[in-house]
Amino acid sequence: MTQLFSLRPRWVLALFLLLDTVCVGMGMGVPIFCILFGFVVGWYVVRRLVATGTDLPRILNRILFYAVVTAAYSFVVMALLWAPAARMLFDPGADLANFGIPLILYDPRASFIGWLVLMIAISPFLQLLTTLFGAHLTLLWQLRRNPIRA
Numbered sequence: 001m002t003q004l005f006s007l008r009p010r011w012v013l014a015l016f017l018l019l020d021t022v023c024v025g026m027g028m029g030v031p032i033f034c035i036l037f038g039f040v041v042g043w044y045v046v047r048r049l050v051a052t053g054t055d056l057p058r059i060l061n062r063i064l065f066y067a068v069v070t071a072a073y074s075f076v077v078m079a080l081l082w083a084p085a086a087r088m089l090f091d092p093g094a095d096l097a098n099f100g101i102p103l104i105l106y107d108p109r110a111s112f113i114g115w116l117v118l119m120i121a122i123s124p125f126l127q128l129l130t131t132l133f134g135a136h137l138t139l140l141w142q143l144r145r146n147p148i149r150a
Contacts, residue, residue, distance in 0.1 A: 005044075005051040012048075016041065020073060029081050031123040034074050038127040041070055042134025046142060056148045063135040071128035075120070082119045089113070 007015075023033035045066045049059045088094040089112065096108035101115040142148070 005048045012044075016070065017073065020070070021077065024074075024077055024081070030119065031074060031078060031127065035123060035126045035130055038067075038070065038130030039134035042067070042131040042136070043138045045131075046135045046138040050139075050142050050148065059139065059148070063132065063139070067128050067131040067135065070131055071124040074127050075124040078120045078123060082116055086116055 020034055020037060023037050024031055027033045042063070045063055046059065049062055054062070085099075088096060088099070089109070096112045097103065099108075099112065101111060103111045105111040105114055
C-alpha cells in the first residue's frame with residue numbers, strides 16, 4: 001500500500017486522467033461514475049498527503065487544488081463531448097424530442113438545454129463536491145487516529 005502513496009505525481013496524474021476517461025466511457029458520456037470516482041480521489045489525496053508528513057494547512061490547500069483540477073478535467077471532457085450537440089439548438093429541423101435525453105421539462109428545447117447544462121457544468125461541480133467530501137471524511141478519520149501538527 002505504501003507503493004501506491006509513493007508514486008510520482010506525474011504517474012498519479014496520468015493514472016487519474018486514464019481512470020476518469022474510462023469512467024466517462026462507462027457512463028456513455030454521462031459522468032455518474034466520474035462523480036463517484038471523486039470519493040476515491042479525495043481519499044487518495046488525503047492518504048498521500050498524510051503519508052508525506054504534510055502539515056494541516058497545506059493539506060487543506062492541496063485538497064482544494066486537487067479537487068479543482070479533477071473537476072476542471074471533467075469539465076473539459078464534458079465540454080468536448082456535449083458542446084457539439086449544442087448546434088442542434090440553432091437548427092430548426094433538429095429533432096430534439098428524439099435525441100435520447102429525458103424530457104423532464106415537458107418541452108424538448110428546454111429539456112435539451114437543461115441536459116447540456118447538467119452534463120457540462122453541474123456534473124463537474126458535483127465531482128468537485130464529492131472529491132472534497134471524500135477528502136474531508138478521510139482527513140477527519142486520519143485526525144482521529146493520529147493528530148497532524150497544525
